[in-house]
Amino acid sequence: MESQLKRFTFLQLSDVHLDSRFLSGRLGLSHSQRYERNNEMLLSLYRALEEGARRRVDAIFIPGDLFDADTVTGPTINYLIESFSRLGDIPVVIAPGNRDYYSFASPYNPKVLQARGLPPWPDNVIVFDADAFQTIRHPLREDVCFIGRAFQKNEVEPRRLLNRPVALRTGAPLNFFVHHGFLEGYAGPDAEIADKYSAPFSVEELESQAFTYAALGHCHEFAEVYSSRGKLIGAYGGSFVGRSFEEAGPRLALFGTVIVGPSRVPECTVEPYEFDNRRIYVAGVDVSGLSEEVMAEEIGLAIQEQGARTGEDIVYLHMEGSYPPEADKSSVVERFRDNFFHVRVADHTRPDYLSERFDERTTEGKFIEAMLEYKRRVEKGRAEAGLLDSNAAPDSVSGGTAEDALYYGLDALRRQKVDVRNVD
């Protein structure tokens, strides 16, 4: 017993979002690329579990959003069941999140698996299935308990679940909290997403609980949570694989170690580990005043600064500013396409027609004035009606359409050539 108390290791991964929609339009992956990426995600998970098994971790924590319940397929569930069963007696502790919520139709429900003709979850898989916190003892270690709950719906959970002590009643010295929720003060790029503020809690609230360590999910960036005394009390591993441009850079799982020293006060550490071989990078370039060659250099530099790896990564190139209309911008961008697994360009640039003075007596001058006025009027009308310009229906005129019309007209007048511009 004494020796068991000394060390506890775990693997933590969350927000895998298997079989989720790829936001395909924005990412712009082709059908075959999506298929390939899906397989890569499963393989990454496989590699992580294999590494956990190799290290003989004491448990694997999955604090939510392993898959998307509405779209997950039978083969994926089957793959998970098989992968988890290979772990032998290493317990896999799952706290369903808002995406893989536990309902009567959830694949977590063994009866659903039975009805769908899928094998049951292996014995080492522990799924919290109630809305209230549940406590489950480690099957092999009596000194370890797992505490967690399940989302029952894909809805924002407004309740502060940690604002009062969670009754442990375990008597075990090591209590691992596996939880899907939003830590107030989290500042990752996904913090501002509308439905993110779900099952909120603060550091103080977490600290007030008697947990040894909190394996956290829901927030998509790696973040450690320290107590007021500077001790690590929990961590978000972040999303396990990159699916969208909001999940840029390395995606991580965590290998954690809890050591209970002579003082009997557990000390936690986590080590981030990357299993997804492919990363997504976002590079922004302002092309204003740049010649084609300099533009190419700037793009190359911006991608390089982000650390994108040739041949492997997905690059989202956000271009803005104004450029000389005769510049062959598309050929500049094309130079980078073959260098990476996929390059998506969000081209918000415009030709620099308006930098010149226009004579208001000419058709061109009148056209510019008319279109700018039209744009102002449309935007004002929409604002008064409480409508956002970005949400305008494609067959109703918005400020954006008016601006497009302005530049198409000037393209035609100045260059006798119109480049249709489609920006999401």
Add this chain to the structure above:
Amino acid sequence: MWIERIELAGFGSVVGEKTEFASNTLNLLVEANEFGKSTMATAVWAALFDFPEGHIGSTSGAHGGQTRESMRPRAGAHLPFKVALWANLGDRQLKIERDFAARTVQVHEVKPAQKDVTEEFLGPNGEDEVGFRLTGMTRELFRSTCFVGQRELDEHTIGGAEDFASVFQGIADSSNTKHTASGAIQCLDTALTHYPHRGQLLKIDQVIHSLEVEQKELKEKLSALEIERQNLFEGLYKLNEMGDDGGFEGPTEIEVPPETDSSTLALVEELRDLDASLARAKQHEARIMELQLQVDKLTTADPGLVNLENRVREMWTKRDNLYAEHEKLKANPNRADAEVDVLEAAFHKKWRGLSEFTSQDAQALSLLVMRLSDLGRDLNNLVSQKQDEVARLTSSSVDLAKYESTKSALSALDPKDAGDVRSYHALMNAAKDQITECERNVVKHRASILEIEKQRQEVRSKHLMIGGAAAIGFILFTIGAIVTREMLAALLALGVMALVAGAAAGFFLMQWAKPESFKKRDTEKLEADLDKATTLAQQLHSKIGALEVKLESIARKAGVSGASLLVSMIEEKSASEPKLKNLDTVATEIAAKESQRERALDELAMFFKKANIPAGEISLERAKRLSEDVAQAVEEGRSIQTATWQQRQMLQQIGTMQGEIEEIERSLALVFTENNIDEVTLEDCFASFEKRVDAHYAARNVQAQIDRLTEDCLGGQSFPDTSTYVAHLEQRGNELKMRISTQSSVKLSTSSQGGDSAARNDLVVKVRVAAKALDESYLPVLDQIENVARELSNARRSKLSLELARNTLRKLSGETYENWSQKLNSIADEIVSKLDLEFESLQFTSDLNLLLKRRGDADVIDSSKFKERMSVGTREQLHWLARVVISRFLSKDNPLPIVLDEPFSESDDERFLHIMQFVVDVLTRDHQVIIFSCHRQRHNWLAEQLNPAQKERLMFCSRVKAVPFS
């Protein structure tokens, strides 16, 4: 504004030079080619506006190919790349100093105060607006109107365009004056018909249609999948209800042995109560799930749409009311449009063929008839004049028949050839006179030579005689000396005498022996003159021969037998012409009038054709009748319009009502589209909207039911939902069972609610089929829907934007041309009336085409005919004149300098003089004109042709060295 001075520190080939100009003057800067005059001209606009950057600056061929790089000082990179220009604004003198290398500009006010005023000429963001603020024009407009670059006036510059319209439309339309709005509209149309879609270029409407079809199919597929999802849920739910081997459990059956203790009995009671509560809770839960399914099935409206409900209903009611009113008006027995229709039908019936004539047609026709009448009268007068003249000439014994035959015979003779004949004939006569003179000289020289020969013979005889006598004397004295040798004195005297006689004999006999030495120089000169005269005579003979050949050639060309006859005919014609001048003038006028009459008849024929009347032979009477009928028809048409004004007003009201209906429908369509209500008709959309709003309220009611059931089930206990409550009860039940079974001998068993394995099997099949369908298609369909929605959104947005751009350009270009043409025409009238040119009017049509009317010619020439009917010089002049008109229009409040680089190089002297006189007399009144040219002789000649007043407005400028400014 006018330019006082320009100083080039370093610009192209020019280094450290300045030139001063005068206001309201034609400033001529004449330099040989390659001395940098075009560079100086470029410096003028570059100093004002700077070189363009980006697209304009680098466009090949823009600005005559002059770019910042091409104008860098050629002498070396160390030289300052700067130009300073002094501009006079009347009350202010400004110095614009531009550093092209550093891309900076400074504007100093020189007068009235010395200060830096650069800020005044910068835009809101500090951009350089010096040229724009000084001229009121953009660089491109200035360059295409006030500035005329080398060879820009000739036809090559307008790209071989058949007419000038595209050139002026380009100026009115775009800062890239080579492109017009019509070209842009065509380009936008092409974009609409060549939309890039999945690797193909297709019509955008076709793309939208195919995407809409695809989207509809995908949505149908998704609906089918949603049904599968419901099947899956229902199947799972029912399986859950039925229970199965996996533990879908019913109430616990309890067998309590009699010896059971009280604490166990209490637990058993608690278990029974709990089972009852669990059963009730499960019933509630099942009902809640059913209701939840109902809610999920309802396609409810977004809260945003529900908020719009009142507005939508209000608009819909208003639309219904308007439709009702509209229908009522249309059904009115006094229907306004019916009355108008009757009146118009009667009008069309009465004036069949003439109803389409406009008041402009009537006016034009009336003018044509008047012209025809005038032409007829003029022709009669001229014929009468001709007869009188013929009578007068006949009485003056002028042989008209002979004159006419000579004239006729010489009709094939080119006027130039006639001039040549006269010249050649004169030259031949002159050569003949010269030959006569030469021959006379030859005779004279030969006589002189003979005279000298004769004199030479006489002198020779004399020399022989004297020499002979002296020789005899020598012999005699010698003999005498020999005889008297004893006598010394006699010997000496005789010896001396013999020597003298001998010497004399030698001298004279030598002269006799060389007769040619006599007047040798005279003879030689005479012989040279003789040769010269002979050679000249021969040359003149040759020249006469050559001229005779030329004359013979011209005679053959003219069909006259022999050069002498041709010469005599020309002389005869020339002698008769003064007498017959009046007759010729009258005949020319008759021909011109007849030609005008023919054209007037052609135009009248078009009106007859428009009226569907066979033209046949058009007489003045017939034309008058047609004109009167047309005038009456137009008048009646106008009366009908006046009479039906009220009715039209009513129709207009109906139109307005229709407009309002359309406006409301547009707003409704917008609301529906933005809320994803996509049906074929607006009525369907509204029905769908009502359905969704109703569904919203229905869902709200069902939700209220769910809430009541939940509340009833939980009975105030703090569980988030019934499922949790059921789970809690089950957990508690399990705990109780555990305790009861471990603590006592009470038997607990679970009853099975299912039992119908066939039904369960069916459900399992249903669940698996649904799950398989969803596994295979759900996610791909969602992805496809998203992609298609994005493509459709992009295509619709592109269509909307492209059409908006095209329609706006079309409307605005039409307005611009119309507006410009009116203003340009009044300026053109003013300018042309002051010009003594071959045309009397220059007009811009409403599409900026040019119409030209020659002097004394009723025919109006469309610019598309300029190329075939006008010389290059005239076209060049017209082009420039039109540009002057445009620059006058654009600079109405601010007369700008007009800068021309080598203009009118194709004009002949007469036309050149006319146009330069126009420049001096007219343009320099309001504008400063600066011309850069390499034709010094031509401009010197020009100066000679001008009168003193005109000369005062002409100034030859010169380039002088200047100290380069820092």
